[in-house]
Amino acid sequence: MMQEPQQAREAFRGGLRVPTSGCCPGWTQANLISLPREFAYDFLLFAQRNPKSCPVLDVTEPGETSASIFAGDLRTDLPAYTVYDHGEPIGQRTDVTDLWRDDLVSFLIGCSFTFEAALLDAAVPVRHLETGSNVPMFRTDRECRPAGGLAGPMVVSMRPIPAERVADAVRVTSRYPAVHGAPVHIGAPESLGITDLRSPDFGDPVRVEHGEVPIFWACGVTPQAAVMRSRPPFAIAHSPGHMAITDARDSDFLVP
Known part of the structure; x- marks a missing residue:
């Protein structure tokens, strides 16, 4: 079993594709949704209005490929991604570098695997x-x-x-x-x-x-259901169950 986030991210970058439940115990996992900047405010408001489904852990600047709680590369370091074209899933991939855009804002959403x-x-x-x-x-x-x-x-x-x-x-x-x-x-x-x-x-x-x-x-797949319903022109997300392994600890989110 992979124990450290960097180790897991390197394995995923190398092509390992597995669900991440149980991976890197003690380290927080996150859902990913990346949307064009013109939809970023709408999504942030959607998350604010639906915090149970979409608890935001981190948000990037447009085009950024890492985040404050994720020191890896959001384009390569998840085990699997789903790409959406006008709300239609157009395939699952292990690397989305060639599809990345400078206007993409990425949201890391809390995951129950934590x-x-x-x-x-x-x-x-x-x-x-x-x-x-x-x-x-x-x-x-x-x-x-x-x-x-x-x-x-x-x-x-x-x-x-x-x-x-x-x-x-x-x-x-x-x-x-x-x-x-x-x-x-x-x-x-x-x-x-x-x-x-x-x-x-x-x-x-x-x-x-x-x-x-x-x-x-x-569940943090709720944003993908919204993408499928609302049909923005483009989006990249984690494939359900194939999460971003962050550098945050589960204990960071534990309420006494």
Whole structure:
């Protein structure tokens, strides 16, 4: 297992493509969305209005390829990227250097992978870590507050938790508000407009055992759902589950 952010970023730059859940324990992971400067204010306002889904950890100047919490290269040092043309995903890549533009403003958004080590420390199981798969993510029927030209649904990640550990999961994750914090919904996926937990919109399905409750956290793929709905001319994002490994520590975002 890669232990240090620089080590992970070098591996990703070399072509390693893996979901990053469980990678570099103790170091904060982040979602990436890069948009032309003309859309940057709209997105910043969208994030301010939807802080549960879009907790902003850092913002670059136009064209910058690193950030204060990410000393690597945003064009090469994530394991996988999704490129959008007028809201349509036009492919996944491991390097977007040739597509980078001087007007791109990059946002690093908090990621729920950050609190998974704390869940494990509290003896709360994390199924996708057990199976070595990506976390399942779902579009919901809950609309985010729009901002300027951006609108879209909330996306959630799901982790099945034994019923007797649900309160622990809520307690642990609520102490990390900058990386989505407490769940937005417990049980009853149909209440979010989710019809089949076996068919996530992003990531991989995981089994929900007898006696377990599906727990849903706001997800930093929400900006990509807004891009798909609102169709700005161009955007670059991380591929869901393939995050930026930052130089910030999980403990930086822990509320006592």
